[in-house]
Amino acid sequence: MIRGVRGATTVELNDADEMIQSTAELLSEMIKRNNINAEQVAHVFISVTNDLDATFPAKALRTFSDWTYVPVMCMQEIPVTNALSKCIRVMMSVNTDLSQKEVEHVYLREAVKLRPDLSLTNKEQ
Structure with missing residues (x-):
């Protein structure tokens, strides 16, 4: 079954190094928490808010071994007025046996505000 694994994080500055590092941290957590390997991934979409244009955050995924052939697109x-700023969002389409409830979506830094209902703390209750 193909499932969407979502994640988001924020950065302090519109800085290429910070964007790559924060995206790599987010992707690593998504991969670890959901036991994902590259062969399971159909594609990865990465979006940024309009205040982030220093680099393509997809470059972070290209630093992961075995992820060379995974299709990635930035957008x-x-x-939206009053939306969270300096935010990087990820949608990873993964072939997995996990149910939708078992998928662990990852929200880091200020992005926790986007889906507090999906935080690990709430899932454990």
Whole structure:
């Protein structure tokens, strides 16, 4: 079954190094928590808010061994008034036996505000 694994994080600055590092941290957590390997992944979409244009955050995934052939696309989020700024979001389509409830979506830093209902603390209750 193909499942969507979601994640998001924020950065302090519109800085290429910080964007790559934060995206790599987010992707690593998504992969670890859901026991994902590259061969299971159909594609990865990464979006950024319009205040982030220093680099393509997909470059972070290219530093992971065995992820060379996973299709990745970057795009810009729609600019919604009062939305969380400096935010990087990921949607990974994964072939997995996990049920939708078992998938662990990952929200780091200020992005926790996006889906507090899916935080690990709430899932454990």
